[in-house]
Amino acid sequence: MSLTHTGVTAGPAELDPCGQPEHPDCGIRDLLDRVGDTWSVFVIVELANGPRRFGELQRAIDGISQRMLTLTVRRLERDGLVTRTVYATVPAQVDYRLTETGASLTHLVKALADWSLAHREVIADARSAYDAQHPDNVMRRGQSSS
Amino acid sequence: MSLTHTGVTAGPAELDPCGQPEHPDCGIRDLLDRVGDTWSVFVIVELANGPRRFGELQRAIDGISQRMLTLTVRRLERDGLVTRTVYATVPAQVDYRLTETGASLTHLVKALADWSLAHREVIADARSAYDAQHPDNVMRRGQSSS
DNA sequence: CTGAATCCAGGGGGATACTG
DNA sequence: CAGTATCCCCCTGGATTCAG
Numbered sequence: 001m002s003l004t005h006t007g008v009t010a011g012p013a014e015l016d017p018c019g020q021p022e023h024p025d026c027g028i029r030d031l032l033d034r035v036g037d038t039w040s041v042f043v044i045v046e047l048a049n050g051p052r053r054f055g056e057l058q059r060a061i062d063g064i065s066q067r068m069l070t071l072t073v074r075r076l077e078r079d080g081l082v083t084r085t086v087y088a089t090v091p092a093q094v095d096y097r098l099t100e101t102g103a104s105l106t107h108l109v110k111a112l113a114d115w116s117l118a119h120r121e122v123i124a125d126a127r128s129a130y131d132a133q134h135p136d137n138v139m140r141r142g143q144s145s146s
Numbered sequence: 147m148s149l150t151h152t153g154v155t156a157g158p159a160e161l162d163p164c165g166q167p168e169h170p171d172c173g174i175r176d177l178l179d180r181v182g183d184t185w186s187v188f189v190i191v192e193l194a195n196g197p198r199r200f201g202e203l204q205r206a207i208d209g210i211s212q213r214m215l216t217l218t219v220r221r222l223e224r225d226g227l228v229t230r231t232v233y234a235t236v237p238a239q240v241d242y243r244l245t246e247t248g249a250s251l252t253h254l255v256k257a258l259a260d261w262s263l264a265h266r267e268v269i270a271d272a273r274s275a276y277d278a279q280h281p282d283n284v285m286r287r288g289q290s291s292s
Numbered sequence: 293c294t295g296a297a298t299c300c301a302g303g304g305g306g307a308t309a310c311t312g
Numbered sequence: 313c314a315g316t317a318t319c320c321c322c323c324t325g326g327a328t329t330c331a332g
Contacts (some may be wrong), residue, residue: 017251027262028187028258028262028263030262030266031261032182032258035178037304037305038304038305045301054313058314065308066315067316068306070314070316071304075285077276078276079269080268080269080272081269081272083168087315089313090313091313092312092313092314093313094313101265104265107259112178113174115251115254116173117173119247120173123173123227125222126226129226130224130226130247131224183324185325199293211325213325214312217325225303237293240293240294
């Protein structure tokens with residue numbers, strides 16, 4: 001139980017599931033990197049609905065470039081989250097689908113999405129409040145700052 | 147599911163902060179950004195064990211720079227996940243603690259950590275296998291392939 | 293002690309053009 | 313259709329310095 005926050009009392013500092021770049025026994029960093037990059041989650045979500053071809057993925061995921069779709073899908077494949085199948089048809093055809101491991105990730109993604117939805121307003125409010133109190137602050141990431 | 151993309155056709159294709167323009171599931175992009183950045187999760191994990199002062203956080207989170215700790219903590223504060231309390235002591239003292247919202251994120255982080263742990267070997271294997279089959283591939287992060 | 297400011301390298305990711 | 317190859321911008325994040 002490293003992450004349960006039963007009471008906010010300064011304890012023996014038994015946190016730290018792993019973490020810090022030096023701990024080799026972590027692995028969470030990899031997941032965070034994958035889940036944190038711009039497109040992986042969307043690819044996973046799309047594939048959660050069934051196998052998809054390259055073009056289907058690109059059309060489904062608005063805004064993704066060929067390059068990024070390729071890279072994203074390659075990384076997912078390398079991590080064993082997605083399988084890539086090439087059919088020797090004339091106009092080359094490839095489909096991608098989640099592996100079991102990849103599919104198990106969808107639960108996490110779902111949890112993340114649920115959390116986002118549940119807390120989105122609170123967060124938006126917090127941001128507005130913060131921004132109001134810090135008008136000269138330049139923390140708006142990807143947001144309009146006029 | 148809350149993450150389904152639905153149509154997403156045409157449109158000016160202007161990228162939103164969320165990556166998925168004109169869609170209500172945008173809130174997830176924020177979470178992914180936060181969870182995906184290098185330090186936020188570690189700060190949250192540390193704070194899950196109780197309030198921490200700036201220096202305590204920095205010492206606890208190995209490798210983080212002052213700058214990044216400041217930025218990370220500011221972002222978390224802006225999102226209402228962390229509260230910052232300044233004590234007017236002589237050698238300035240500040241403590242950070244999770245808000246309720248922030249604390250609720252702890253469960254998610256725990257889930258992510260659990261998943262990482264549970265699948266890390268499978269993933270490591272998948273990577274080895276992939277790298278073995280693609281020796282000329284440049285996906286290995288932090289490595290040169292020339 | 294807690295930060296802000298500045299400088300700077302590396303990588304992520306977009307746009308575009310070309311190939312099998 | 314399914315990529316690959318280039319160019320290039322910008323953001324992340326480290327190091328260092330200055331300040332309250």
